[in-house]
Amino acid sequence: MSGKGGTDVELTVIMLRTLLMYLFVYVILRMMGKREIGKLSVFDLVISIMIAEIAVIAIESPHPPVLHAVAPMAVLVVAQLIVSNITLKNRRLRLWFEGKPSVIISQGDLNWKEMKKQRYSLDDLMMQLRENRIDHVADVELAVLESSGKLSVIVADKKKQDAADSRGESAKPKIRYGLLPLPLIMDGLVQDDSLERIGKNRFWLRQELRKEGVKDFKQVAFCSMDHKGRLYINRRK
Numbered sequence: 001m002s003g004k005g006g007t008d009v010e011l012t013v014i015m016l017r018t019l020l021m022y023l024f025v026y027v028i029l030r031m032m033g034k035r036e037i038g039k040l041s042v043f044d045l046v047i048s049i050m051i052a053e054i055a056v057i058a059i060e061s062p063h064p065p066v067l068h069a070v071a072p073m074a075v076l077v078v079a080q081l082i083v084s085n086i087t088l089k090n091r092r093l094r095l096w097f098e099g100k101p102s103v104i105i106s107q108g109d110l111n112w113k114e115m116k117k118q119r120y121s122l123d124d125l126m127m128q129l130r131e132n133r134i135d136h137v138a139d140v141e142l143a144v145l146e147s148s149g150k151l152s153v154i155v156a157d158k159k160k161q162d163a164a165d166s167r168g169e170s171a172k173p174k175i176r177y178g179l180l181p182l183p184l185i186m187d188g189l190v191q192d193d194s195l196e197r198i199g200k201n202r203f204w205l206r207q208e209l210r211k212e213g214v215k216d217f218k219q220v221a222f223c224s225m226d227h228k229g230r231l232y233i234n235r236r237k
Contacts, residue, residue: 014059020066021055028077042147043097047080091186098147105143108156118145129153181232185223188236198225209233 028051051073058069087094102114104125115125125143128151134140141156182194190202206217212233214220222234 017066018059021058021069024070024073025051025055028073031077031081042099043083044080047076050076089187091189091191101147101152102145103142104145104151105137105140105153107142108138108140110137114145120145125151181224181226183222183224184231185217185220187222188218188220190217 029048054069054073054076058064058066083097087097102118102120103111104115104120105111110125115121129135129137129140129143132151132153134153134155139155140153142154144152146152182197183191184194184205185191190205192202195201195205205223208231209215209217209220209223212231214233214235219235220233221236222232224232226232
């Protein structure tokens with residue numbers, strides 16, 4: 001009887017630990033932010049996997065105190081929140097932790113060098129093009145492999161292309177570069193490498209901002225340019 005009673009107690013403990021871990025992990029994931037699982041950065045994914053493993057160990061081993069599981073999970077959450085807040089204000093660190101997007105297709109041409117660097121096969125490309133309902137690579141104006149592993153695709157405007165071809169012209173964008181839109185200012189900091197890509201400088205950018213009533217770069221939270229040369233400006237609040 002005592003053996004059966006001990007088994008019942010242990011089962012109850014496991015069930016209570018399971019419920020507790022479920023609630024705790026749920027709260028933790030909500031604290032980490034509202035991002036889809038497929039869009040988690042590598043850092044966020046590692047944290048999530050470690051939290052899940054610790055939770056499983058805590059459920060399977062009912063004898064150690066729950067605090068032995070909660071403490072390391074709390075440390076991971078604090079680390080994730082600290083890194084998230086730091087990378088939110090520092091783009092270089094953000095790129096280091098989350099990685100840079102990679103241009104896979106530009107104007108219908110495959111970027112074999114970048115595909116090899118990212119170990120991104122043709123099978124991967126074809127699968128993700130099909131997911132975007134694209135059956136012809138030449139129809140792709142730009143395809144970018146995001147840091148989350150998702151392929152973002154911009155399809156060329158066939159009507160404009162056909163009209164340009166009939167006139168013997170080229171329907172290439174006004175400004176040519178890899179990533180769209182191109183960030184010129186992020187969190188008040190000028191992205192000089194982006195300006196260099198479009199053959200502009202800070203003096204030109206300052207003049208463009210003054211046309212919109214912006215006197216200082218620090219007043220801008222985000223400024224970008226699309227392939228038609230149009231500026232988007234969002235001021236700090």
